[in-house]
Amino acid sequence: MTLPEIVLTEYTPSDLPTLQQWWKDKDVLEYVHELEHQLEGDTPGSKVGAGKYIARRNVRFMVRDAVTGAAVGFICVQVTGASWTEREGEPVMPPFHGGVNIVIDPLRQHGGIGPAALKALFDHPKLENLVTLGGAVDAANKASLGMLRKLGYVPSGPAVKGMVPFTVPGPAARRSSTVSDHR
Ligand SMILES: CC(C)(COP(=O)(O)OP(=O)(O)OC[C@H]1O[C@@H](n2cnc3c(N)ncnc32)[C@H](O)[C@@H]1OP(=O)(O)O)[C@@H](O)C(=O)NCCC(=O)NCCS
Secondary structure (H helix, E strand, O other), rough: OOOOOOEEEEEHHHHHHHHHHHHOOHHHHHOOOOOHHHHHOOOOOOOOEOEEOOOOOEEEEEEEEEOOOOOEEEEEEEEEEEEEOOOOOOOOOEEEEEEEEEEEEOOOOOOOOHHHHHHHHOOOHHHOEEEEEEEEEEOOOOOHHHHHHOOOOOOOOOOOOEEEEEEEHHHHHHHHHHHHHHO
């Protein structure tokens, strides 16, 4: 599988007008409706679900065409973990999980940028202590399911309320399995 050459750069507020253009797209609105929240920045230590707490502020990247530098996508990873005290605002402990949201420029979709960006993401040093990454994909989102299928990922369980769960090993898990493979 040959994928386009992309690079990941840190999201900065100067990228906002580009994202606002992409939000006008029907699929982006429908499948990544919470994107706006991802720009607000969560408070580390706050609770997001049963036993799950935000470990640090959202890790956000722009996906750029490696040749032209043009913005072609946006990725936000919400890093969560467990809190030993279960009190909001307390430090959050490993194992860390990254909930991934991805948007590709509506004019550049279906050209392999999505899978190229996820591959780069899963090896990114900023995510090196994540044991798992994943998210829930709308069962009607053929493009997202196709992108994940191309990368060889299969659902980690049955769909719940029309959302298909995916969990993939993060850099920390892949590192430890490499160590044990060589023992
Ligand atoms: C989902 C998304 C990130 C995928 O990125 P991408 O760069 O478009 O991904 P790909 O180029 O690999 O295309 C997706 C694959 O899905 C399949 N696919 C794409 N569109 C499809 C459609 N309308 N019907 C059926 N299959 C489709 C194809 O198999 C395609 O692979 P191909 O190029 O070999 O034909 C992008 O389409 C997007 O931003 N969509 C809107 C926001 C969104 O849904 N985000 C994900 C939320 S979970």
